[in-house]
Each structure stands twice: as C-alpha cells, then as structure tokens.
Amino acid sequence: MKRRDVLIGSAAALAIGGRAFAQTPVKIGMVTTLSGPGGYLGQDIRDGFKLAIDMGEGKLGGVPVQLVVEDDALKPGQGKQIADRLLKNDKVKLFTGIVFSNVAGAVVPDVVDAGAIYVSPNAGPSNLAGKECHKNYFVASWQNDNIHEAAGQAATNLGYKRAFILAPNYQAGKDSLAGFRRFFKGAIAGEIFTRLDQTDFAAEMAQIRAADPDVVFQFHPGGLGIAFLRQYQQAGLLGKIPMVVSEASIDNVILAALGDAALGIYVGSHWNTDFNNAANKTFVPAWQKTYGRPITTYAQQGYDAALLIASALKATGGKVDDAAAMRTALAKADFQSTRGAFKFGPNQHPIQDWYMLKVEKGDDGKPVLRTVEKILTNHSDAYAAQCKL
Amino acid sequence: MPSPPRLLFFLAGMAGLTALPFIAEWLGVPAATTLATSMLIYGIAAASLNLALGHGGLVSFGHAAFLGLGGYVVGILYHHFVSEAPVFGWFAGTNQLVVTVPAAMLVCGLAAACIGALSLRTSGVQFIMITLAFAQMLFFLFVSLKAYGGDDGLIVRRRNVLPGLDTRDDTTFYFVCLVIAAGCWWLMQRFTRSRFGVVLAGVRQSERRMAALGFTPYAYKLVAFIVSGMGTGLAGALLANHLRFVSPDMLHWTKSGELMVMVVLGGVGTLWGPWLGAAALVALETVFAAWSENWQIFLGLVLLAVVLLTRGGLDRLLRLMSGRRAS
C-alpha cells in the first residue's frame, strides 16, 4: 500500500538530486486564519511572507517556491484537514502560517509526525515549547509568554509599583498575566479575566478607576484590543493612568484609529518599524510600496519566517525531502532578521532581545511607535528546560 | 430485517466504502481516506442528532455539548494516562479505545439525561434555546478549565489503542470508524422500526393522542434524547482520536449549528439523510476552501439553494433524481 509513496518520493529525490528538474518549485503549505474577526492577522502574515517571495522573484534563497494558502477559519479541525491533504496528496514538506494557538495544537503534531517541518510565524504555545517540543518544530516569532514578559519588564523599568492587569479568560489570556507577573516587580492592585466574547468593557473601566493603580496592563488581541483601548479612552482613563501593553495589543492599525489619545502608551516588543538594521530598512519601504497599509508585527513575523525558510532552502539547495538537512539548516538561523540579533534556543524557540516602545508624535503629527530602549537581552523562554530534544 | 432494496443499498455502500482507501491510494489522493473518516464520524453525530431532531421532533441546538463532552472524556483520560495522576484523585487514566469510548458514551448519556430531563419541560422555540443554554454553559466551563488546557485545548499525542490493531495508521483507523458507523446505521434503522421508534413517531405527530393511548410522551422523548446524546458522544470520542486533539471549539454553538445543518441538508427524519448531509458538508468545506479563500460565500449559496429549492434535503433530491417517489 505504501509502495506508491516510496516511488514518488524517490522520483522526486532523483529529480532534485540530478538538478535536471531543479526548477520544480518547492511547495510551502500555509494554514492560516483568513475569515472571521481574526482574519486580518492571517492576512498580514500571508502578505508578509508573500512579500519576501515576490522580492526574490518567486524564489526563497534562490529556490523557486509555490505558496499554497488555505483558510482554517479558526477551526482546529479544519486546519488539520487542510494540513492532512497538503501532506498526503500534495506531498508538502514545509508548513507555516498558523495564527492561533488552538489551531497549532491540532495541526502541528500531525505535520511533525509525518516528517514534515513546521515554522511558526506567530503562535508559540507553552506546551509545544516545553514537554511537547519536537525536532521538526521551529518558532520564528516568540514563545507566547515572551511578549508579556517584555511588558512586565517595561513596567518594572518604568518604576511602577501597583499594576492592574486584565486579559480574556482563556489559556493565552492566563499565560499573558502569568508572563507579566513573572517580570513585574511591583504589586498587583487588581486582576480581571474578561469573557472571551466580551466586547464591552464598561464594567472593567469602572473597576480600574476605583482601584486607581499606577499602571494598567491589558492583553486583548485583535479587535478586542481596539475596543478596549477606545473604551479606556472614552472612560477618561487614557492619559490619566499609564498603560503598558504587549505588542499584540497595539499596532499601527490600532494606532491610526486612536490618534493623539494613544500618546504615552508603553509597549514591550521584539520589533519596531524604526529598527536600524539593513533587513528592516529593506522590509519596511517594500511593504509600504506593495500594500500601502500600516505594517503590523504580524506582517513582520510572516516576512521573517520567510527569510528563515529562505536561509534553509539556500543551504540545502531546496532539498526539503531531507528533513535532517533542513533541520540543521533551520537551527543555524543563518539569516538577517528584521529584528536584529536572532538565534534558536535548545527548544528551537528564539533567543532574542526585547525592547520598550512608546507612542509619540511623529514628524507628520500622527502618533507613531518609537523605540525607547532595550529591556531584555538574549531573552529565552520559561519552558526551554522542560524540552528534551 | 431491512427490506431487500435497503439491504442492497447498504451492501453496495459498504463495498464502496471498504474499497475507498485503496482507490484513494491508487489515485494518489491518500488524504481522501482521512477526509472520509471525518465524514463517517460527523455522520454518526448527525445520525444521532437526527434521532432527536427527526424522529423525536426535539430540535436541539446544543448537541455540540455532547460532541465536546465525548471528546473531552477521551482527552482527559489520555491526559491522566500520560501524567499518571489519577482522575479527580480517584481512578487512573487510560488510552484503551475499548474503555474510553464506552466511558464517553456513559458520560454523555448522563449529561443528556440531566439536560433532557430539565429541557423537556419546555417545547418549541424554548426547547431550542434551553438546549443552547446548557451547551453554552459547558462551553464556558471548558474554556475556563486551566488544568485541561482551557481554550488552547488538549493534545492527544497518540491515538487510543485497540488490541491487535495499529490505530495510528490512518487507514486502519478509517476501518475502525467504518465498522462503528455501520453498526450505528444498523442500530438506527432497527430503532426506527422498533415499537419504541413507532411510539416516538406518534409522540412527534400528536403528543395528546399518544397520551390518550396510555403512553407517557415525556419518558419516550427523554429516552430518545439520551440515546441521541450518547451517539453524539461516541462521535465526539472518535473525533478526538481522529484529530488527536480536543478543544472548546467542539462545544461552540456554531458546531451545534453545523450538526443541525448536516441533518437538514441531508434530509430530516430519513435513514440516509444525516450521513449524506455530513459527507456533503465536509466535502463542500474542503473543496471550496481549497478553491478560494472566500470559500464561505460559496458554501452559503449552496446551502441556501438546497434549502430553498428542495424540500427534504439531499435524500429527497436523490430520490427524485432516481425517479422514486418519496415515502
């Protein structure tokens, strides 16, 4: 029953080995969320990734690639079904794209068990960073807790003593508060778990005002974050009680909407548009020229994931069937990241620097994110020790 | 015994489904086997829902609760099997399919008994909404259960095992599901013809008449609801094994809606309808998603066309096409 597989596999290996058919593009499977409220996150990841391919004129690392994008609709079952089809019918060996941790939980085990490689451009759930880590699983973005740890460190550096913290009542929300607490040295003045489908935060605003903390930390990804910040502004709290957030809660899209009211918000982030390195100076103008819409960290993560994959394709000459060679090449992380220094830790999650950004008035009068200072250097994650690779 | 043409259909269908993995392999589309596994599992769920919906006239908008509960029984037992900590500090976890599946059915049967006993005090729109309410409560419960992954869900790293079979092989697991699905089909068609099934149909048509004849409609409806919940729980347990993953997504109200859509799409109250509907919905989602990123609009249009143009879903459509009168 498996004979046909073997035949096709060896034929492909011969073809690539012999260089005769080297122009057969390497297929990259991108399972991402394009519909529903989270759709714009997947869209930015996809477009960032595509930008890197377009800039290489259809090639990544000199190897022709074909990006196969499919929408998981934020349904783990749907994501799994897509991955299964790409794995078995189309023999795709390289996957990326997932936005949400729960989809990753369903899809990643299937992909890596089938001998294919997964490079995460966003979700880095704790279980896959620790006990469930896998040699074929690489995270190009961050471990989920990292972004909140950076916010906690920023709040500590700023000297705040009493923080009020809020996040939705689900795993990523709980992880975010845990991450913030891990690096925040002050006291917690109040803690609220909001409902997952909650969009009106009036009750929470009243409680924040009553508690009168030094600083507010909140994690509400996507549209929820927009709603939260607007209501924070309408409740008259913005500007009164400082806010520190992680990069998932504020980006250039949200900034454009909030206007001057957002001035003074602090953000913990792994990247910003004003980073002064060659890769970033190529990426930022190219994005603006191609898409003309604000750049988000999701776009940067998609682009960086593509650069990482490009480095591995270049090193192996596009032999994606040789998983061991691909793994070795990926683990070297031999690429110029738009965020600057980047390398992989023992669990194949990033070791990178984290920065504090601040919303300030830009040259054109509109608010922009300015990098203030580096707050964490060569930062790894809390789960690496549990990983036995 | 099933009538001869029905038996013939059944045997022909079984022959085709048995050959499917080999044909898929030969055509170079081995993923068709896992797709078919999904269809069979959702078929079991839809057929079970049809028992309440079609035969009992109980429009439940909360059957995802049983799907998710069944899945979580497998997930939690596996979680404890791996961590070796007893469940509720009381009994050990397991990865034996022969234990987890009956356990899932038992739990779902109990849950359906509780939910049904309360919900059946209402009827009509109120019944639809109260079943939804219970399902939502369970959804939020599992979302906030940190010990079992909350919203991120539980990964079932290895499928449950069956003695003598390698369930990790997708084709083997397909045949396991096929056998179970065939068993369900057989039980369903026996059920509708049994005395219980006939009384239930009577209750659906006129509760008052059946009460006058000396039956207690409440008891019949409750039993139908429980059996329906157990069947959906079975599907949930298989789905958790198939996906090797459970998450609150399986309990979300849109999943209840999807199950309902499958039944209506195929044909309410028919023997084949739910299976056809489940297969069609899964197939449409896959085909359209591969075709366009705006796939949901095509799915919506097809569903709308089916409901507006055919009265009685695909089952009816097939009957019309094959020139047979609808019974």
Next chain:
Amino acid sequence: MVSPPPLRGTSLAKLGRNGGNRGTLVLEQLLNGVQLGVMLFLLAAGLTLVFGIMGVINLAHGSLYMIGAYAGAVVAAKTGSFLVAFPTALLAAAAVGMLMETVVIRRLYARDHLDQVLATFALILIFNELITITVGRQPLFVSVPPVLNGSVELLPGLKYPAYRLAIIAVGLLIAVGLYGLIQHTRVGMLVRAGATHRDMVRALGVDVRLLCTLVFGLGALLAGLAGVMAGPILAVQVGMGEQILIMTFVVVVIGGVGSIRGAFFGALIVGIVDTLLRAFLPSLLRQVMQGSEADALGAGLASMGVYLLMAVVLLVRPRGLFAVHA
C-alpha cells in the same frame, strides 16, 4: 529614562475602602448594565417580532447589526460626519433586511424551524464573506461624535461617558416609541394580533405579506441602529453579529417570544445581571478563596450567568416572563 511616577500607596484592596466609593461604583455598574441592556433591546425587539409574528428563527439578525455598523463606519470615513453616517446606516440595514425578507425569509414562513436555521445560517456565511470581499478584513473605526466626546458628572464622584448616556437615551426613546406604535396604532394592532392569532389575521383579509415585510424592515432598522451606535465603542469587524446574537436570543426567550415588553425587560435584566456578575463576582469569590483562582473561576461563572438565568426562567415559566400567548 523615564522618571518613576509618584508612589500612591501599595494597599491591595483600595477597592471598597470606603462606602461612598463602593456606592458610586455600584451605580456606575448599574448604568453600564442598563446601557448593555438597551443595546440588547434594540436587537431583541426586531428578533422577537419576527419570531412572534412570522414564526421564523432568524440567525442572520446579527448580520443586520453588522451591516448597520459597517455602513455607518464606511460612510463616516468617507464623509467625516456622524450625522450623515447615522441615517445611512439605518437605511442600509432596513433595505438589506427587507430585501432579505422578500428573497429568502418569505419562503421560510411555511417551513419548520430546521429549514429556517439552515437558510439563515447560510445567510450569515454569505454576509460575512461579502463584507470581507467588499470592505476587507481590517477592523474599522468610527470616532465618537465630537459633541458626545466628554464625560458627564451625574453625581459627585460619578462621571459617565456622554456617548453611553446618549445610547441609553436613544434606547429608551425607541422603547417608548415602539410601545406607542404597538399599543396605539392600527399597524401595531395588527402586529399584536399577528403575534397571538396569526391565522385569524390572515383570514380577516389583512395583507400579511406586506405586514411581514414592514415588520422585518423595522426589526432590521433597529438592529442597524444598534450596530451604528456600537461602532464608536467596539471594533467594527466581520463576525461581530454572531458575538451578540446568542445573547439576543437569550433576551427574547427570557422575555417571552413575540413580546416587545418582554424584550425590553428581558434585555435590561440580562444586561444588568451580566454586568454585575462580571463586576462583582470575582471580588466576592476572593473573600473565600485565593486571588488568581477566584478571578478565573469568577469570570467563568459570570460567563455562564445569563445562560443559567435563562434555564431557570424557562424551568419556572416555560414561555418566558411576558408570554404573549395566554
């Protein structure tokens, strides 16, 4: 470097330190509950009429809310004026609603609830994807109209956003208007009669078709109103209708299907219960258990609260609090 802000005391439980604070907090939360309730009422009013008169379960009612919000956001962005955006959004929602009724919903009156669920489920998919194709995936924003941008000091120490007060006022006005319409006009009489004795109204030669289209359009208009008013508070995004749809069904069922009065009181009850549970349950639980766990458990229980409420109401009064059928 940034200089550290002045210290402001590190006590954990400033909340509720004195009675006055707590009193205004409860009042403020009550207002929040009323505001949520008013929004729910605008959605539930249309849904309950459609339910009651036509016997249709319309899952796509949330889509009309979304269309109102999108129409408002797009027009506000183009013209920069909330005054233009507001009526446009209402008209857009009403027009789409009436179109939906004549093309799809009308064919479902004679069908059972299951066909209605399937058809309106399909409509949700279609509307969401149409918005994605025409407007895009990025969430949109609407600014609060400048007049309503500030806060109003209702009582000493109780400041409340003017925009939210405006929402409450509009909602209450609509409630009064609907009451007048239903109780004191001929159309209203037909609507009431339609809810209780649908076949009889038909038999009396009333153009039920037109009545249905009008009622559906009115429901859509109210949903659009809720949508456009929600625009400046929430993010306008695809799928926003489904988030609020289920809550709206809860309101309709608690209030009693077909009853505007029921929808009004049901909405207020649900809005206030939901808000108060969210606001105070975790801190109540903190009295008996450890902090972080209390917060998580409290949030979980608060999420279930309204569903539990609905289940209890239905068990005690299976037809809802204000059932129209005697």
